[in-house]
Amino acid sequence: MHGFKIKMWKRGDMSWAAGLAVLEMTAGCVPGGQARAAERPNILLVVADDLGYGDVGFNGCRDIPTPALDRLAAEGVIFSNGHVAGAVCGPSRAGMLTGRYPERIGAQQNPPYAPDDPSVGVPLSEPLMAAPLQAAGYRTGAIGKWHLGSHPRFHPQRRGFDFFYGFLHGGHRYWPAEYAEFRKKIDEENPAYAYVTPLERNGTPVEETGYLTDILTREAVQFIETTQEDQPFFLYLAYNAPHVPMEAKPEDLEALAGIEDEDRRIYAAMVLAMDRGVGEVRKALGRTGRLDATWIVFLSDNGGMLRYGASNRPLRGGKNTVFEGGIRVPMFMRPAAADAASMPVGTAVPHTVSALDFYPTFLALAGAPPPEGKVLDGLNLLPHLRAGTDPRKDVPLCISPHHVRVPACRGVRLNDWKALSDRNRPWGLFDLDADLGERNNLAKSQPAKLESLRDYFDAWSAQNMEPRWVVTLP
Ligand code: CA
Numbered sequence: 001m002h003g004f005k006i007k008m009w010k011r012g013d014m015s016w017a018a019g020l021a022v023l024e025m026t027a028g029c030v031p032g033g034q035a036r037a038a039e040r041p042n043i044l045l046v047v048a049d050d051l052g053y054g055d056v057g058f059n060g061c062r063d064i065p066t067p068a069l070d071r072l073a074a075e076g077v078i079f080s081n082g083h084v085a086g087a088v089c090g091p092s093r094a095g096m097l098t099g100r101y102p103e104r105i106g107a108q109q110n111p112p113y114a115p116d117d118p119s120v121g122v123p124l125s126e127p128l129m130a131a132p133l134q135a136a137g138y139r140t141g142a143i144g145k146w147h148l149g150s151h152p153r154f155h156p157q158r159r160g161f162d163f164f165y166g167f168l169h170g171g172h173r174y175w176p177a178e179y180a181e182f183r184k185k186i187d188e189e190n191p192a193y194a195y196v197t198p199l200e201r202n203g204t205p206v207e208e209t210g211y212l213t214d215i216l217t218r219e220a221v222q223f224i225e226t227t228q229e230d231q232p233f234f235l236y237l238a239y240n241a242p243h244v245p246m247e248a249k250p251e252d253l254e255a256l257a258g259i260e261d262e263d264r265r266i267y268a269a270m271v272l273a274m275d276r277g278v279g280e281v282r283k284a285l286g287r288t289g290r291l292d293a294t295w296i297v298f299l300s301d302n303g304g305m306l307r308y309g310a311s312n313r314p315l316r317g318g319k320n321t322v323f324e325g326g327i328r329v330p331m332f333m334r335p336a337a338a339d340a341a342s343m344p345v346g347t348a349v350p351h352t353v354s355a356l357d358f359y360p361t362f363l364a365l366a367g368a369p370p371p372e373g374k375v376l377d378g379l380n381l382l383p384h385l386r387a388g389t390d391p392r393k394d395v396p397l398c399i400s401p402h403h404v405r406v407p408a409c410r411g412v413r414l415n416d417w418k419a420l421s422d423r424n425r426p427w428g429l430f431d432l433d434a435d436l437g438e439r440n441n442l443a444k445s446q447p448a449k450l451e452s453l454r455d456y457f458d459a460w461s462a463q464n465m466e467p468r469w470v471v472t473l474p
Pocket residue numbers: 049050088089243301302
């Protein structure tokens with residue numbers, strides 16, 4: 001065990017009845033998703049970028065203060081075994097927002113910045129979670145990093161979002177006032193990898209001063225404040241912090257002067273700014289009287305990058321790998337007040353949860369039907385959280401190659417067992433219950449177990465698509 005101070009969830013110590021009644025009543029009132037707004041909760045989905053499993057207080061971090069996140073986590077359900085659908089940004093987000101394994105829809109690679117190429121983007125045949133929520137009457141907003149296609153046909157406002165502020169590629173410099181200096185170089189340098197692609201609001205480029213994390217917070221606060229009182233909202237707040245480039249505010253660096261390692265200090269200062277932003281968003285919910293009526297989910301899109309100062313302790317590996325450090329992320333879900341009594345709030349649920357699960361879970365919260373013919377690879381978590389059952393008991397969870405230049409990574413998880421081949425190395429087998437750090441390879445002592453997991457993976461993989469696009473740069 002990792003020794004974090006988290007109260008583990010024990011079945012049967014919750015009173016489920018009250019919140020269950022509320023949820024059932026809400027769902028029952030919304031045939032076709034046409035209920036009155038007041039009966040449906042707001043949904044706030046906050047995503048960090050490359051934030052390490054061990055870099056938040058609620059997962060035991062000691063040197064980076066994350067009080068706003070910790071407070072929300074304490075009011076919610078911590079998913080200590082929360083996974084994402086990809087070990088890098090693009091596929092992880094594609095999986096979460098479509099509710100599909102990215103390998104199923106050809107989105108297992110990071111989409112390059114290709115605003116003139118209509119073939120590079122998460123296929124329009126896969127409606128994003130915003131679309132059915134919008135159709136059900138929610139005001140929908142996306143703020144921050146997109147990375148699901150930069151051609152106009154993939155623009156957030158054509159994918160179910162009423163509002164978009166942010167940038168379309170996979171990263172961005174944090175000081176917009178300095179862009180001009182970098183733009184001079186983009187004739188010789190790929191602008192995508194210079195992270196100077198335009199910032200925009202609803203398709204219109206905007207010029208900014210200030211620090212990008214603060215700017216995204218400002219936009220989120222405005223979105224909340226400008227949503228009509230009688231309309232529920234779904235806000236996807238996708239901070240790019242603490243993804244590269246490693247750029248922090250001087251005052252945040254000063255506040256963390258006690259962190260001696262410079263890389264760690266810069267990284268920590270970027271996390272600090274994001275946590276402060278989450279606190280500001282919480283205040284906006286409070287000011288507008290919406291905090292009690294809002295479900296808040298927080299997660300990172302993939303594991304932290306160790307070479308930039310992140311920590312995935314106690315997990316092995318990081319971003320780009322199929323070890324737990326690449327795909328198990330900080331994650332929690334804070335229910336609306338009326339549902340808190342039915343949820344195991346204040347505990348860390350040990351069951352395997354996937355970001356694939358949020359699509360069906362959010363639709364259930366909203367009482368919104370899925371798009372016609374929509375296939376979902378995730379599960380509605382609500383009945384399992386209410387009943388104390390494991391949503392993935394005997395249900396495998398797979399992860400597969402995501403990067404051409406990094407040799408193939410493959411993995412499959414079933415209950416506490418995990419088989420993986422990291423960068424085409426021989427398959428290993430780990431018992432995560434006994435060996436969270438994936439150090440004790442049981443492939444030789446449990447060959448039948450390994451074979452059964454590999455067989456499952458191969459059968460799953462045979463149904464996947466080839467990547468729709470291929471990245472040529474890391
Ligand atoms: Ca990422």
